[in-house]
Amino acid sequence: MSQPSDMAAFVRIVETGGLAPAARDLGLTPSAMSKQLARLEARLGVRLLTRTTRRIALTPEGETYLARARDILSLIDAAEQDVTAGRGRPGGLLRVNTGTAFARHRLIPLLPAFFAQYPAITLDLGVTDRRVDFMTEQADVLLRTGALGDSSLVARKIASGRRIVCAAPAYLDRRGRPATPEELLSHDCLVLRGLARLTAWPFRSATGLQTLTVRGVATTDSAEALRDMALVGLGIIRVSAFLVTRDIAEGRLIPLFEDLHVSEEVAVWAVTAPGRQRLPRVQAFVDFLAQHAVRW
Structure with a gap:
């Protein structure tokens, strides 16, 4: 096997999580895959992976080699596609x-x-x-x-958007529509878990930019779940506009503080x-x- 082949085998072992699945993907036996890895480690003079009966893990040298190997294999792939691109x-x-x-x-x-x-x-x-x-x-x-x-x-930036603050009619009927941004502090504002910057909601005020740190009855790690929770009336959300454009157009969500909310570019x-x-x-x-x- 060539050096690029050994390199590709190593990358596939890491990506699939083991010798056996990597061997299946490449049409080899686990024994042949193991020999390729051993040959690569012998040539480099370092251990790239630590293996137990249950899992594999990268050594520090393995992490370094993996990053460079992926770059090299990408360049090889790009070179081959460059010279064949004219065919179609x-x-x-x-x-x-x-x-x-x-x-x-x-x-x-x-x-x-x-x-x-x-x-x-x-x-x-x-x-x-x-x-x-x-x-x-x-x-x-x-x-x-x-x-x-x-x-x-x-x-590469491919698009940009904005954020919007909104809530369902059911929530506003139950809790009342906040008249000022400060009233959001006593409302249920739903946010994405683990992203502290998204709990700081910016608004214009008479004294300049005002940032409110909000909280509510629920958090989630999913923007789609955040929208769903707003739709059933759990609270107020601040999300990318593309997520709720249709809901707002069809009346399922109502935008709030359109004249005061500061929407940075997303x-x-x-x-x-x-x-x-x-x-x-x-x-x-x-x-x-x-x-x-x-x-x-």
Whole structure:
């Protein structure tokens, strides 16, 4: 086996969580996979993985090698696709990961047009509201909203939007409509768990910017669940406008403090690992999203 083959085998072991599933994916026996890993570790002179009967874990050297190996394999893939791109449109399996709300309300409605333009691309869409990264998730593109933390990744802004404060008529009938932003402090304001910055709601006041730290009867780790809780009248929410546009238009949610609420820009980012943005299928996907983006 070649060095790139050993490298690819190591990456697949990490991504699938074991020798046996990696071997199945690559059409090898577990014994052959184990030999590839042993040969790689012998050549490098370090242990890349620690193995027990139940799990594998990366050593510090393994973590370093994994990041570089993924970059190198991405460049090899990009080079091969570059020289074959003239034979047809971008193709192959595209792995995308995004949050529930963005997937349901913005990405999925665009997919028919995307596949009509790029019929040779197939999609593996991962949808989760937990934070993921390229070290633990096998993905070509992460679609994320808001601030980004990892500066080592390649990010392209594909859209922007705003946040809106709203509540269901049932909640406002039961608790009364707050007349001033300060009254929100005595209302049930529902927020996403673990994101402290989203509990600080900004409003204009006579003295300048006023930030209120709100709380309520429930929190969740899902923006879609946050919307659902508002719809059944549990409380007031502040979310990206794209999530509730139809609900507001159809009267299921009522916007609050439209003249006083300060809505900072909510950027939507397409994030890739270095080198992976050059893959034709990745370029096609990100360009398509940017072209069809509106203020969400």
